[in-house]
Amino acid sequence: xxxxxxxxxxAIIAEQAMLEPEQVTDDATPEELGIDSLGLVESIFAIEEExxxxxxxxxxxxxxxxxxxxxxxxxxxAVQRLVAEKDG
Amino acid sequence: xxxxxxxxxxxxxxxxxxVAAPVVATGxxxxxxxxxxxxxxxGAGTINALGHxxxxxxxxxxxxxxxxxxxxxxxxxxxSIQIGGQIHNWTPETYFNRQQILLYDKFTQxxxxxxxxxxxxxxxxxxxxxxxxxxxxxxTAGGGLNTWDENYRAVYEEGKNRVxxxxxxxxxxxxxxxxxxxxxxxxxxxxxxxxxxASSNHAMGLAFQMVRSGAADVMLSGGSEAMLxxxxxxxxxxxxxxxxxxxxxxxxxxxxxxxxxxxxVFVFEEYSRAKARGADILAEVVGFAMSSDAQDIVMPSxxxxxxxxxxxxxxAALNREQIGYINAHGTGTAANDKTECAAVAHxxxxxxxxxxxxSTKSMHGHxxxxxxxxxxxxxxxxxxxxxxAPTIGYQEHDPECALDVVPNEAxxxxxxxxxxxxxxxxxxxxxxxxxxx
Numbered sequence: 285x286x287x288x289x290x291x292x293x294x295a296i297i298a299e300q301a302m303l304e305p306e307q308v309t310d311d312a313t314p315e316e317l318g319i320d321s322l323g324l325v326e327s328i329f330a331i332e333e334e335x336x337x338x339x340x341x342x343x344x345x346x347x348x349x350x351x352x353x354x355x356x357x358x359x360x361x362a363v364q365r366l367v368a369e370k371d372g
Numbered sequence: 373x374x375x376x377x378x379x380x381x382x383x384x385x386x387x388x389x390x391v392a393a394p395v396v397a398t399g400x401x402x403x404x405x406x407x408x409x410x411x412x413x414x415g416a417g418t419i420n421a422l423g424h425x426x427x428x429x430x431x432x433x434x435x436x437x438x439x440x441x442x443x444x445x446x447x448x449x450x451x452s453i454q455i456g457g458q459i460h461n462w463t464p465e466t467y468f469n470r471q472q473i474l475l476y477d478k479f480t481q482x483x484x485x486x487x488x489x490x491x492x493x494x495x496x497x498x499x500x501x502x503x504x505x506x507x508x509x510x511x512t513a514g515g516g517l518n519t520w521d522e523n524y525r526a527v528y529e530e531g532k533n534r535v536x537x538x539x540x541x542x543x544x545x546x547x548x549x550x551x552x553x554x555x556x557x558x559x560x561x562x563x564x565x566x567x568x569x570a571s572s573n574h575a576m577g578l579a580f581q582m583v584r585s586g587a588a589d590v591m592l593s594g595g596s597e598a599m600l601x602x603x604x605x606x607x608x609x610x611x612x613x614x615x616x617x618x619x620x621x622x623x624x625x626x627x628x629x630x631x632x633x634x635x636x637v638f639v640f641e642e643y644s645r646a647k648a649r650g651a652d653i654l655a656e657v658v659g660f661a662m663s664s665d666a667q668d669i670v671m672p673s674x675x676x677x678x679x680x681x682x683x684x685x686x687x688a689a690l691n692r693e694q695i696g697y698i699n700a701h702g703t704g705t706a707a708n709d710k711t712e713c714a715a716v717a718h719x720x721x722x723x724x725x726x727x728x729x730x731s732t733k734s735m736h737g738h739x740x741x742x743x744x745x746x747x748x749x750x751x752x753x754x755x756x757x758x759x760x761a762p763t764i765g766y767q768e769h770d771p772e773c774a775l776d777v778v779p780n781e782a783x784x785x786x787x788x789x790x791x792x793x794x795x796x797x798x799x800x801x802x803x804x805x806x807x808x809x
Contacts, residue, residue, distance in 0.1 A: 321671075321707075322670060322671070325611065325612050328612075329610070338452075341612055342612055342613075342614075342615075342616075342627055342628060343611070343612045343613050343628075343706070344613060344615070344626065344627045344628045344705055344706040344707075345627050348627075
């Protein structure tokens with residue numbers, strides 16, 4: 285399940301960044317992947333649709349958001365938590 | 373109300389004040405200006421979250437009162453954004469009969485109320501020849517959005533297969549302009565401008581140009597918006613630029629925009645005509661400029677904004693030292709406010725530190741296509757009453773917005789000339805210049 289979430293998020297980000305999923309490494313930041321603020325909003329929407337979760341994210345203060353977008357690893361961990369909360 | 377200069381004082385500052393090129397009218401500009409007529413404002417009307425007329429709105433500006441409240445409409449519980457500059461206690465039956473209410477979307481209702489106030493103040497009667505030389509240009513972004521929302525709900529959610537026969541004439545973006553033309557018998561140019569958040573400024577700029585050029589003698593202009601319904605707010609939520617708690621323009625802890633609703637309508641009249649009939653002149657409209665960023669559908673450009681700002685001063689033949697106040701676009705988003713401050717700093721050079729700039733959206737919310745019209749009231753108040761409306765909700769200094777944003781308290785300062793900024797999604801910029809008369 286955890287593995288699956290990781291793979292599905294990588295695929296979503298890869299599509300947005302026009303990269304191969306294996307290029308979307310855990311330590312990569314959205315910026316390094318070439319995802320700008322609008323691209324990030326689109327990616328978050330796609331993740332919400334994929335997992336049927338609501339991600340708390342305000343583009344005006346991304347750093348203050350409860351959803352940590354520092355890099356791919358933190359994004360994946362945050363989505364895993366949201367999915368677990370939903371299923372729990 | 374405070375009389376002292378910027379109470380925030382000198383603080384950290386990260387804005388580049390370029391050596392702005394002098395704003396001077398060129399020979400060609402001067403030649404073109406010959407033969408142009410002067411344009412003045414002789415009437416104003418509004419309804420918005422701060423009040424149902426101009427007097428109550430200006431009083432709220434002076435007091436720095438916030439009109440942003442808990443939203444109240446059908447399905448609001450399904451929204452993540454719960455606040456807005458909503459007009460509460462709106463009772464259309466007070467102003468309109470049953471047949472009119474069936475035909476008027478809320479954005480038209482707001483417009484007609486504001487237009488009636490403006491025309492009453494101007495004391496004009498458009499019967500006969502004047503009606504043929506008069507028109508109306510209004511701005512709106514969403515038009516009859518409540519009508520779209522209600523009827524989509526009826527056919528999609530409730531499964532109905534029949535809608536009211538007036539759905540189309542009610543929702544069309546030009547409905548308000550057409551009803552204003554019918555109400556007063558304005559038989560000249562009449563149309564609607566839709567340039568998102570700059571709609572009203574574009575509309576008023578065009579109305580100004582028409583009176584100035586001689587295409588019309590009197591133009592009603594301004595704009596309205598009634599987007600505070602489930603679909604209207606849900607669409608904005610998607611962009612994730614909305615604040616859940618307050619609109620705090622230029623404050624370092626700002627976290628987004630807050631929507632508002634309402635209308636503002638003005639009577640623009642050729643100066644000698646207004647003077648001859650002894651009209652009470654509220655202000656003179658002296659310049660207008662528009663520009664397009666041609667860059668990004670949502671991210672603003674400082675260069676595009678700066679070109680509209682300097683363009684308006686050039687069109688008005690004003691030096692930048694004459695500008696005492698700017699009503700900012702000031703949406704309270706991270707992107708707009710720092711870009712707008714950069715544009716103003718670059719356009720004004722060191723005079724940027726002497727002028728005041730506030731965003732009244734902190735009080736009435738962002739009326740989208742109607743916002744420039746309501747904000748022009750703050751410009752008129754500055755020129756006529758010497759009172760500068762504040763940016764309320766200001767809490768933390770932002771080095772990227774290090775201008776005098778008139779934080780939290782209105783200020784008594786005489787100003788000679790002012791600008792009103794509007795920078796829309798789609799990169800469309802429109803700036804109007806007014807002068808005291």
